[in-house]
Amino acid sequence: MGTRQLELEVMRYDPEKDEAPHFQTYSVPCNEDWVILDAINYVKDNIDTTLAYRWSCHMMVCGSCGMMVNGEPVLTCKTFVRDLPDKVRIEPLENFPIERDLVVVLDDVMQKLHQVQPYIVRKDEPPEDVEYKQTRGQLMKFKQLTMCINCMCCYAACPQYGLNKDFIGPAALALAHRYNLDNRDQGKSDRLDILADHDGVWECSFVGACSEVCPKHVDPAAAIQQMKVDGAVEFWKQRLGIPGDKS
Amino acid sequence: MEHIKADVVIVGAGGAGLRAAIAVAETDPDLKVALISKVYPMRSHTCAAEGGAAGVKGADDSLEMHFNDTVGGGDWLCDQDVVEHFVEQAPRELMQLEHWGCPWSREDDGSVAVRPFGGMKKKRTWYAADKSGFHILHTLFQTSLQFPSIKRYDEYFALDLLQLDGKCRGVVAMEMRSGRFFQFDSAVVIMATGGGGQVFPFTTNGAVKTGDGMAMAYRAGVPLKDMEFVQYHPTGLPGTGILLTEGCRGEGGILVNKDGRRYLQDYGMGPETPIGEPVLKTMELGPRDRLSQAFWHEHKKGNTVETPWGHCVMLDMRHLGEKKILERLPLVHELAHAYVGVDMIKDPVPVRPVIHFMMGGIDANGKGEAPMPGLFAIGETACSGLHGANRLGSNSLTDLLVSGKRSAQAAIAYAKDADLSGGEGDLKAQAEGIVAGVRELMQQSGGNESISGIRREMRTALEEGAGIYRDEEGAKMACDKVAELRQRFQGIEINDKSNVFNTDLQTALELRNLLDVAETVTQASLERRESRGAHQRLDYTERDDVNFLKHSLCYRQPEDRPRVDWSEVTITRSQPGTRDYSGGKK
Numbered sequence: 001m002g003t004r005q006l007e008l009e010v011m012r013y014d015p016e017k018d019e020a021p022h023f024q025t026y027s028v029p030c031n032e033d034w035v036i037l038d039a040i041n042y043v044k045d046n047i048d049t050t051l052a053y054r055w056s057c058h059m060m061v062c063g064s065c066g067m068m069v070n071g072e073p074v075l076t077c078k079t080f081v082r083d084l085p086d087k088v089r090i091e092p093l094e095n096f097p098i099e100r101d102l103v104v105v106l107d108d109v110m111q112k113l114h115q116v117q118p119y120i121v122r123k124d125e126p127p128e129d130v131e132y133k134q135t136r137g138q139l140m141k142f143k144q145l146t147m148c149i150n151c152m153c154c155y156a157a158c159p160q161y162g163l164n165k166d167f168i169g170p171a172a173l174a175l176a177h178r179y180n181l182d183n184r185d186q187g188k189s190d191r192l193d194i195l196a197d198h199d200g201v202w203e204c205s206f207v208g209a210c211s212e213v214c215p216k217h218v219d220p221a222a223a224i225q226q227m228k229v230d231g232a233v234e235f236w237k238q239r240l241g242i243p244g245d246k247s
Numbered sequence: 248m249e250h251i252k253a254d255v256v257i258v259g260a261g262g263a264g265l266r267a268a269i270a271v272a273e274t275d276p277d278l279k280v281a282l283i284s285k286v287y288p289m290r291s292h293t294c295a296a297e298g299g300a301a302g303v304k305g306a307d308d309s310l311e312m313h314f315n316d317t318v319g320g321g322d323w324l325c326d327q328d329v330v331e332h333f334v335e336q337a338p339r340e341l342m343q344l345e346h347w348g349c350p351w352s353r354e355d356d357g358s359v360a361v362r363p364f365g366g367m368k369k370k371r372t373w374y375a376a377d378k379s380g381f382h383i384l385h386t387l388f389q390t391s392l393q394f395p396s397i398k399r400y401d402e403y404f405a406l407d408l409l410q411l412d413g414k415c416r417g418v419v420a421m422e423m424r425s426g427r428f429f430q431f432d433s434a435v436v437i438m439a440t441g442g443g444g445q446v447f448p449f450t451t452n453g454a455v456k457t458g459d460g461m462a463m464a465y466r467a468g469v470p471l472k473d474m475e476f477v478q479y480h481p482t483g484l485p486g487t488g489i490l491l492t493e494g495c496r497g498e499g500g501i502l503v504n505k506d507g508r509r510y511l512q513d514y515g516m517g518p519e520t521p522i523g524e525p526v527l528k529t530m531e532l533g534p535r536d537r538l539s540q541a542f543w544h545e546h547k548k549g550n551t552v553e554t555p556w557g558h559c560v561m562l563d564m565r566h567l568g569e570k571k572i573l574e575r576l577p578l579v580h581e582l583a584h585a586y587v588g589v590d591m592i593k594d595p596v597p598v599r600p601v602i603h604f605m606m607g608g609i610d611a612n613g614k615g616e617a618p619m620p621g622l623f624a625i626g627e628t629a630c631s632g633l634h635g636a637n638r639l640g641s642n643s644l645t646d647l648l649v650s651g652k653r654s655a656q657a658a659i660a661y662a663k664d665a666d667l668s669g670g671e672g673d674l675k676a677q678a679e680g681i682v683a684g685v686r687e688l689m690q691q692s693g694g695n696e697s698i699s700g701i702r703r704e705m706r707t708a709l710e711e712g713a714g715i716y717r718d719e720e721g722a723k724m725a726c727d728k729v730a731e732l733r734q735r736f737q738g739i740e741i742n743d744k745s746n747v748f749n750t751d752l753q754t755a756l757e758l759r760n761l762l763d764v765a766e767t768v769t770q771a772s773l774e775r776r777e778s779r780g781a782h783q784r785l786d787y788t789e790r791d792d793v794n795f796l797k798h799s800l801c802y803r804q805p806e807d808r809p810r811v812d813w814s815e816v817t818i819t820r821s822q823p824g825t826r827d828y829s830g831g832k833k
Contacts, residue, residue: 014745033486033555033586045699049751050743054290056453059489059582061381062290078585099424100748106287110401118389119348126346129339133357139350146350146382150289175389182348 003029006039006081010051011091013098021098023089024048030081036088037065037076040102053102060215063149066093066156067102073156075215093156109152112168116176116194121187132184145178145223147216154210154220166199170210170220173201177223180230192234201227248419248428248678253281253398254662255655256418256433258405258460260284261291262380262644263626264439265387266651267658272394274659281431283400283420285455285753288388292441292453293647296380297492297578299372300644302337304361308369310334315821317642320366320534321606321635322780322790323823324473324798324816329613329632331819333642333649340648341373349386350375352575362575363497363527364641366534366828370527372641377492377578380644403429404753405459407681408436408467408622411670415621418463419681423753426746428685430678434621434665435658438464439651442605442627443764445757448706450602451483451490460628462760464609465767469617470800470812472630474764475771475782476606478638479715481538483601485556487586491579491598493640496531498575499523500564502538503595504550510560514541516828523566529830536637536781537828539600543715552597556587559597568592600715604643606634606781607771610800615654621665623658625650632798632817636780688755694738698754701732701739705758705765708732713772718785722773729766730808736762767801767809774811775799792823 006028013021026047028039037055044051055065058077065076068091070084096104126132154170155161161169176195180188195201204224211221255271257264260282268282284291303313313334318325341359345351351359352374364372375382391397402423409417409430417432443458444450465471481502482491496502501522504510509530512519516533520526531538542560545551551558564572569592572580576591583589583596609624611617611631617624625631626647633646705728712725736759743751777791778784797813804810 015747016745044750044754049698049741049754050745052743052748052750054286056286056290056455057292057295058453058487059295060585061294061378061578062292062453063294064286064290080585100745103748105424110287113389114392117393119393120346120390129342131342131345131351131359134353135357136353136355138357139353143350146385147378149294149381150287179348184346184348 002032004032004081005086006030007087008039008043009087009089010102012101014100032082034081035077036069036079036081036084036090039081040076040090052100061149063151066151066153067091068094068156073153073213075151075153078215093152095156095158095162106152108165109155109169109171112172113150113175116168116172117187117191118175118179120179120182120185121190123186134183138183142178142181144218145174145181148174148218149216151215153213153215157209157213159207159209160203160205164199164203167203168194168200170224173227174218174220174223177227189234189238192231195227196231196235201231248430248682251281251429251431252279253431253433254278255435255437255658256281256283256431257437257439258283258418259291259439259441259628260288260399261439261441261626262293262384262387262647263651264437265391266648267437267439267625267655268397269387269391269394270652270655271659272396274656276394276396278396278659278662280397281400281433282397283403283405283418283431285402285404285459287401289385290455291384292456293384294381295451295453295490296644297377297490298364298494298497299362299374299379299641300341300383301364301367301372301639301641302341302645303334303371304338304359304373305369305371308371312368313337313371316367317639318635318821319824319826320639321637322826323796323821324635324779326613326632326817327819327821328817332613333633333646336649337645340645340652344383344386344648347386347390350382352376362494363525363532364639365493365496365532366528366639368528372497374494377494377576383644404756405463406685406756408463409674409677410467410619411673413619415619416670416674419678421685423748426749428682432674434667435623435662436621437615437623437625437654437658438609438628439625440628442608443761444602444605446705446761446765446768447602447709449488449710451480451488452602457757457760458764459757459760460624461608462763464617464622464624465763465803467619468803469619469622470610470802471607471767472610472798472800473607473771474605474767474801475713475775475799476636476780477602477713477768478535478604478606478781479539479600480603481535481542481600482562482598484583484586485554485559485597485599488601489582489586490601490603491562491583491596492576495562495564495576495579497525498571499525499567500562501531503561503563504545505552506550510545510550511538511541514544518832520830526830529828533828534637535640539715540783542600554597557599559599561595562598563595564591565593565595604638606630606636606638613653614657615650616657621661623654625654636782689741689744689752691737692740694740696735696738698739698758701735702758702761705729705732705762709765709768713768716783716785717772719773722769725769726766726773726808729762729769733762733766770809770811771799771801796823
């Protein structure tokens, strides 16, 4: 199999000794069928063991290895060397504080995932040993939104999150919508306060960058637009004392 | 060093750890749970499981049949009391996940759908397309967020257990972002750290699966059980080792050799079944050990296909049609296309056996109790005797749930009666000793070994000496090699001196764990002189129930090779018999 020499310009930052991030260049002989994560692993195993980054599954599902590759937030296990030029710049995800090298601080988004109450809320006890019925049509309503792997590429792409760190942001809002749309859930009104808050759906300026970069085609932008409509309807229903459709 | 007190410490936040944490929180919200994981919960390797989770569902199925499939599939090395409890609790736990929002695939009437799986007599595998593990993990993680008593310690690397008077008393961990050390004081530690597939070169297992929990227990004097039983999944993508779920065959995919022959019929799994009409428990729906062994023979006979990534057989799914493939198997369709450039709708996909799962693990019973009081082990980290000599596909996801919940209940009962008074000084000294060991490793210098070099040699040795087929000479060489590498580990040097997210140090600690696991795999492979399930010996080709209807137990000997002891298998109602995968034709 053919190999190609790639120049990786990798951002390095160790808060214990560096005043500011800087770039370090590694020359890596890459197999043509490699993904960029393979090239980074090559550096780690053969050139520089001090490089810090996160990865695990190498199959686009654990969400660990999101980084900026030539300015785009991507999963490095899904970004093929064959699609890249000979010079590749690798940086930590945009819009996040850098913890070390390619590792970013995720505290804020983890808190946001928590904040939207991403779990089934029921006002009654579930049936014993029997499932809630859910037709394929009902499942399809929210199925795509369950595909989010929390890689946080959408936050790195979101200009609004870049400006306002209080914005709940794409993945967490899409997750809230996923539960709102699930016919088993009765928590929509509980989530309304957070979602309809000024840092909720209304903060989204509908640039759509989140959906463009999503490696799992979740389309958070569309979810947020639907929630704006839902939110407005729900708000007026509550104001007028009309019971919501599911709670 | 900072101290954290908890009623229950759980190490590992994958499917098993999360299920246990939720069970503790639901049972008694006053109990403080410390959930420690070296990665964020969503990164745990449960996410990579594809096919589904087994639990009796249909009216034509029964607990008895699930029991028999599991025990026969495990070549009678299963502890049958554990299997009985497992099959009984399985449907309830899967239903619980449904109530928590797991997006299971559905039948027309809105009930949860089940699919056929290897070695299972009935359709009983609950699935969410081909991302079942991913959805189970995320459902559990998201559900866990509603319980304030669960305090997570994400990206804390657990180092070693603490013990007092032979009882487990906590664990020491390092926070990755700061390099600070924490002493977790608790009467209970539940290990849920997954397997150690990274001891092999070619594996479906993610980078995180370095056998940490197994190694910690082993170093604490707890035996590792049945470590010679390592499962090869028959259909991995060549090159990367990415898994193509058994669901591919469950939905009707067939395996052919270079001549287009469905070769499984030549290895006791025939006669051939009609294409597109999969018959349960025969041909492509035989068990994983048999299918992987058949590949080995085909390769020897020169019947495999040469690809840029080595020898393969072909998984042909073209007859399933585009609609079914995209609906039921969207992930593997994408993966095969991306990584080997094959569109499975139009062409057969090259596949080969790949290391997938460890049946062995920390010696535990059905409640997760290890021989050290206060220590529990669940999921792939544990060997409860559920899987025996060969796990059936889709039993392990369910096991995460069943063992997670059951161990939580046992742990709560234990914690309530545990006496935590005294011994502070002793525990502190142990904790400091553990930290000193890490600092020593950080500072050692002058050697010329590399972490990746030792790791590579270890993996090669394991593949050669403890692969699909083993023999005395090969296993011995692998044992020797691992012993040599353990010595040479002293010659590595940590180049990274930072306290912040030091993955150089983490990789070294993981390699230390892998070497501990590796020596048990090779030693037990050497000493089990029979063929059973996933452990096949070329020099002892038959199952030997007289001498080896027993679990192997590897005990650590710091200055020597592990000592192997043997323990009884619990048999309740199924006497060892013949594994029949002829589809009832024999």
